[in-house]
Each structure stands twice: as structure tokens, then as C-alpha cells.
Amino acid sequence: PARGTPILSVQGAVKRFGGLVAVNDVSFELNAGEILGLIGPNGAGKSTMFNLLTGTIPMTSGRVRFLGRDVSGMLQLEIARLGLGRTFQHVKLRPHMSLLDNVALGVHARTRPSMLRAGLRLDREEERRILYEARRQLDRIGLGDRAHEMAGSLPLGTQRILEIARALASDPVLLVLDEPAAGLRRQEKLALGDLLRKLREEGMTILIVEHDMDFVMNLVDRLVVMNFGSKLVEGVPSAVRADERVQAAYLGG
Ligand code: ADP
Numbered sequence: 001p002a003r004g005t006p007i008l009s010v011q012g013a014v015k016r017f018g019g020l021v022a023v024n025d026v027s028f029e030l031n032a033g034e035i036l037g038l039i040g041p042n043g044a045g046k047s048t049m050f051n052l053l054t055g056t057i058p059m060t061s062g063r064v065r066f067l068g069r070d071v072s073g074m075l076q077l078e079i080a081r082l083g084l085g086r087t088f089q090h091v092k093l094r095p096h097m098s099l100l101d102n103v104a105l106g107v108h109a110r111t112r113p114s115m116l117r118a119g120l121r122l123d124r125e126e127e128r129r130i131l132y133e134a135r136r137q138l139d140r141i142g143l144g145d146r147a148h149e150m151a152g153s154l155p156l157g158t159q160r161i162l163e164i165a166r167a168l169a170s171d172p173v174l175l176v177l178d179e180p181a182a183g184l185r186r187q188e189k190l191a192l193g194d195l196l197r198k199l200r201e202e203g204m205t206i207l208i209v210e211h212d213m214d215f216v217m218n219l220v221d222r223l224v225v226m227n228f229g230s231k232l233v234e235g236v237p238s239a240v241r242a243d244e245r246v247q248a249a250y251l252g253g
């Protein structure tokens, strides 16, 4: 999609867990080529919103459109196949597998769901294609020369970056990240920020769910702030930072 055109649109999203309204009538759009930050204090409903738009859990009401299609009610796998790449809040790498094999697993996410079900009986040609693509993604994130190390031996920050490479291996149109900076050291956060900026330059669209305000402020084009399940404020980082409602929410939360 051309830069600036809306590729994801959330309309009146609601999620109830019993009597608790975790997401309360939230709407926002994401435009091609931008990094949008979804922030808010703990318990604001960010992860729930993330799970709704990736199809991880069903919405109570509302709609999500992705690339012009109504994906509300679609399964996670179906949405992934349309081009939504994601990472998980808790790293889900295979620690005893090589970097290369971890990324190779991601190549399947979009193209070969039937083969996954068939137990990965790949022919040589297909296997070569997948390893080539995985290697290309590792080079893209600067880990090509460590392709055969075990994923579990990497520091946390590098594991996060590897996880992003795995998501990229499915050739997504949109990359959705849940708290990628959580638990990272300062240097690791800087490296992660640099990678995400580079991906944006290459035309990738990124939605980043993040608790760490400082990390997103220097990175994103736009922010949506949630508080108590609702959208509190939306705008460019400088305006959001100056907004008294946002400061109050973070201090109170
Ligand atoms: P955030 O990611 O912004 O910290 P969450 O989306 O995780 O917030 O949670 C929002 C609210 O929804 C919280 O009050 C949380 O306890 C509640 N919640 C989240 N998931 C569930 C669930 N599966 N069942 C019941 N309540 C949940």
C-alpha cells in the first residue's frame, strides 16, 4: 500500500471479561509507512487491544479492518496470512535451536500453513528457499554471522531482535510488537529503536504496544494513549507528552 494510506482501522472495539470492560469503544487508524505507538499505564487495556487486532481473542463488539478487509472474527492464523506479523510479550523463541532455524520457522507463518499441519515434510527445493529467506532476514538485522549459534545463548535484547526477524520472515505488511523494550538494558533499547527506524525507512508499517514512554517518544510518528480501557488522547509525541491528561494517567497509574 502507498505510504500514508490507512491499512488498519479499529472501529469501536469493545472487550469484556465478565463484568470488566478491558477495552471500551476504542477506534484508531494506522497508515502505511508509519510507526504508531499504543501506550498507557498498566491495566489500561493495551495487551487486550493487541490481542483483539491480531485475532488472538474475539471481540465483544466492534470491527477491525486490515488492508480493506473486515478481519473481525477471523482467526489469528488467517490474519497472519493476510500479512500481519507479530511478536509476543514473552519471548517465544526456541532456545535450543539455531538463530537460522528460529527465523526459518517464521517463514511458514504466512505461506505454508498446510505444510505445517502435514508435519513439515518439505522437499529440498522448498527447504533451500526457506533457509535462504531466513538467512536474508538475519542479514537484514545484522545477525547473519551468528546464524548457527543457539538462540538461547543470546542476551535478551538480541533475542527480541531475533524475534522481530522471525516475524519479518513471513513477509508481513504490518508488524505488531507487544512491549518489545520490556526488560531491556539501555544499549539494547537503542539498538532496537535503530532497527525499527530502519524498517520504517524500508517502508514497513509498525504498531508498537509499549509501557515505556521514553522508548516510544523518540521513535513513533503518532501515539494512541489508553487509560482504563478507553482511548484518552491521540496525537504526535510532543503533543501527547505535554498533555495533562496523559501525565495524570501515568502518575495515577
Ligand atoms: P495492559 O496491557 O495495558 O497492562 P491489559 O490489556 O493486560 O492491560 O489488561 C486490561 C484489563 O483487563 C486489566 O484490568 C486486566 O486485569 C484485565 N484482563 C486482561 N486479560 C484478562 C482476561 N483474560 N480475563 C480477565 N481479565 C483480563
Ligand code: MG
Residues within 6 Å of the ligand: 046, 047, 048
Ligand atoms: Mg500488557
